[in-house]
Amino acid sequence: MNAPERAxxxxxxxxxxxxxxxxAACPHSTLHAAGGCEPGHACLQDAYARRIDRFLRxxxxxANGSLGHPYFEVRAIAARHADVFHLPALxxxxxxxxxxxxxxxxxxxxLGRLRDDPQREVRIRVAQRLAEAELPTLMHDPDYEVRATVARRLPGALLPLMMGDADLQVRRIVAERVTMPALWRLAEDPAPEVRRIAAERLPAALLEPLARDEDWLVRHTAAGRAVGELLQxxxxxxxxLVRERxxxxxxxxxxxxxG
Incomplete structure (x- = not known):
């Protein structure tokens, strides 16, 4: 018996x-008699999710007949195995x-019907799977992680629409993906973390405002890519440290x- 089995x-x-x-009282008692399940190992009655999953595997x-079970773990695990046609009820x-x-x-x-689910985890999953054409409907979700997921998947042409997001993490993701000419606007982002990404990605000829940035780390990044008079x-x-770079x-x- 390996370690997970012992646990x-x-x-x-x-x-x-x-x-x-x-x-004896289980509706699947015939399976037990035939060795198809085992209490403490693979059992639909058990409270432990791993044993429920073993049973349904x-x-x-x-699985279809277990989607209405009173225990949420059974319903959740059954949803992994049930026919997709039975899932709308969940x-x-x-x-x-x-x-x-x-x-x-x-x-x-x-899937889009769950975009307004009250739980962020559900909306994050929706954002991970929703068709690209539908992603803009989640760009203004109240949860930053939902918006961050959208920013990772949104088609490049639409990324500029998220450049003004209130959350730094979201704007950083946008900064790492957005292209010119929208990338140029990030040189004026209020967060130095975003401006540093802009300094890493902007064409060298456009680094002028970042070489004058109030944040020395932004200038340091610009110094690593500057040329000509700007470098001088x-x-x-x-x-x-900027001079050194x-x-x-x-x-x-x-x-x-x-060379």
């Missing part, structure tokens, strides 16, 4: 409602774990020229 066995076998497991044909399930599982498998024509100016920057950049260019 499962260490958890006492109890029915999902706290009562003792009674195989062995008997996926019973969209209004009272438990978010069940709705999350439904959102993982629902067809696109129904950064060699005289007030911050020693500018000198390194100058040497890199010299080595490249003579």
């Amino acid at each position: 499962w066995s260490d958890i006492p076998a109890r029915r999902w409602d706290g009562q003792a497991i009674d195989c 062995r008997h996926p044909g019973l 969209m209004a399930d009272p438990d978010e774990t069940v709705r999350l599982q439904a959102a993982s498998r629902l067809p696109q024509r129904l 100016r950064l060699l005289l920057d007030a911050e020693p 500018a000198a390194e950049r100058l040497q890199e260019l010299e080595d490249r020229r003579h």
Whole structure:
């Protein structure tokens, strides 16, 4: 028995409602008689999700009939194995774990109905799977992680619409993906973290405003990519580390020229 098996066995076998497991009273008692399930290992009555999952992996044909089970773990695990045609009924399930599982498998024509789910985890899953054409409907979700997921997947042409997002994490994702000419606007972002990304990605000829940035780390980033007069100016920057990086950049260019 490997370590995970031992861990499962260490958890006492109890029915999902706290009562003792009674195989004789189970509607699947014939499976037990045939060795198709085992209390404490693979059991639909158990409160432990891993044992429920073991049971339904062995008997996926019973998943459809388990979607109405009173225990949310059974419904959630059954949703992984049930026919997709039975999943719409779970969209209004009272438990978010069940709705999350439904959102993982629902067809696109129904998935969008969960975009206003009260639980962020469900909406994040929707954002991970929703067709690109539908993603703009989640750009203004109240949860930053939903919007961040959208920013990772949104078609490039629409990314500028999220450049003004209130959350720094979202804007950083946008900054890492957006292209010119929208990328140029990020040089004026209020967060230095975003401006540093702009300094990493903007064409060298457009680094002028970032070489004058109030944040020395932004200037340091610009110094690592500057050329010509801009690089000469950064060699005289007030911050020693910026001057040092500018000198390194100058040497890199010299080595490249003579290499």
